[in-house]
Amino acid sequence: xxxxxxxxxxxxxxxxxxxxxxxxxxxxxxxxxxxxxxxxxxxxxxxxxxxxxxxxxxxxxxxxxxxxxxxxxxxxxxxx
Amino acid sequence: xxxxxxxxxxxxxxxxxxxxxxxxxxxxxxxxxxxxxxxxxxxxxxxxxxxxxxxxxxxxxxxxxxxxxxxxxxxxxxxxxxxxxxxxxxxxxxxxxxxxxxxxxxxxxxxxxxxxxxxxxxxxxxxxxxxxxxxxxxxxxxxxxxxxxxxxxxxxxxxxxxxxxxxxxxxxxxxxxxxxxxxxxxxxxxxxxxxxxxxxxxxxxxxxxxxxxx
Numbered sequence: 369x370x371x372x373x374x375x376x377x378x379x380x381x382x383x384x385x386x387x388x389x390x391x392x393x394x395x396x397x398x399x400x401x402x403x404x405x406x407x408x409x410x411x412x413x414x415x416x417x418x419x420x421x422x423x424x425x426x427x428x429x430x431x432x433x434x435x436x437x438x439x440x441x442x443x444x445x446x447x448x
Numbered sequence: 449x450x451x452x453x454x455x456x457x458x459x460x461x462x463x464x465x466x467x468x469x470x471x472x473x474x475x476x477x478x479x480x481x482x483x484x485x486x487x488x489x490x491x492x493x494x495x496x497x498x499x500x501x502x503x504x505x506x507x508x509x510x511x512x513x514x515x516x517x518x519x520x521x522x523x524x525x526x527x528x529x530x531x532x533x534x535x536x537x538x539x540x541x542x543x544x545x546x547x548x549x550x551x552x553x554x555x556x557x558x559x560x561x562x563x564x565x566x567x568x569x570x571x572x573x574x575x576x577x578x579x580x581x582x583x584x585x586x587x588x589x590x591x592x593x594x595x596x597x598x599x600x601x602x603x604x605x606x607x608x609x610x611x612x613x614x615x616x617x618x619x620x621x622x623x624x625x626x627x628x629x630x631x632x633x634x635x636x637x638x639x640x641x642x643x644x645x646x647x648x649x650x651x652x653x654x655x656x657x658x659x660x661x662x
Contacts, residue, residue, distance in 0.1 A: 376575035378565045382558070385645035389626070409580035413560075416581055420652040423597050424605075424620035429480035436497060440475060440504055441468070447508045448466040 375403040380410050384417050456520040463511050475504065478521070481622050482528050487606075488613045489532035489543065499535060503528040518631065525618075525632045546611035547634045551642055559649035584659050597655060604654035608647055615640055616647035 375383075375396075380403055386392045387400050404411055462470030482500045490496035506527040514523055536543050564579040605613060605621070618629045619640075630640050 377577045378575040381560045385641055385648060389641060391641060409577045412581045412583045416584060416652050417648060419584060420648055420655060421620050423601050425623055427598060427602060427621050430483055432475060432479040443505060444471050444508060
């Protein structure tokens with residue numbers, strides 16, 4: 369139950385980001401860790417969140433198109 | 449952060465001296481990131497590119513007044529965000545940006561469908577998993593899966609509400625610190641965390657829907 373002594377799975381999934389951000393108060397952090405120890409499902413859930421974050425970090429970045437760069441350089445020269 | 453202690457400081461000085469090579473280098477370094485953020489505000493790819501070009505002109509026009517009270521990166525992205533938001537306003541579009549986002553006026557958005565948990569009345573395990581997540585693991589086609597995941601994640605981000613999309617783009621896609629994100633978007637740490645949490649939860653759910661179908 370929220371705020372109760374033992375953390376529920378439903379409560380845990382809402383605290384994952386605070387947990388990963390180190391923003392949980394100590395008491396909640398302890399309850400979170402205790403729950404994780406005994407709950408393989410929530411460990412899977414936390415894993416999936418970590419995998420999600422890793423995948424987000426792997427999205428490729430686009431390089432500037434040559435025409436766009438040429439146009440910018442032209443403006444830069446005008447300004448100079 | 450003072451710019452003199454920042455990695456971009458030499459580039460900024462060169463830019464102030466109208467050094468062309470420095471300009472090219474800085475454009476190459478940040479263009480992709482700017483474009484990705486601009487896509488949050490723009491209705492089309494073409495408009496996003498215009499917004500980025502516009503931001504670069506803002507840099508050129510404003511570099512002499514840049515005093516390094518923020519990092520160059522923060523300053524640059526603030527120019528982009530301001531111009532993009534102004535443009536949306538001018539076009540009469542109201543985008544619910546993170547800067548005007550108010551948790552108390554938003555509907556509650558559970559990270560996981562509440563039906564996946566046992567009810568409060570369950571004798572043994574109230575609010576514990578009824579339909580738990582299945583491990584995604586890694587498969588022989590890990591590489592194919594990874595490529596698929598990237599496409600899925602790209603798509604999932606594009607579907608997010610703008611306020612969530614702004615935050616997750618800078619935090620998780622670009623890997624910024626939360627303080628930088630708050631500075632550029634003009635939001636509190638708390639709102640940033642709530643938006644990040646909702647965004648991540650939605651993207652995870654999108655991946656789960658995909659993997660569960662396999």
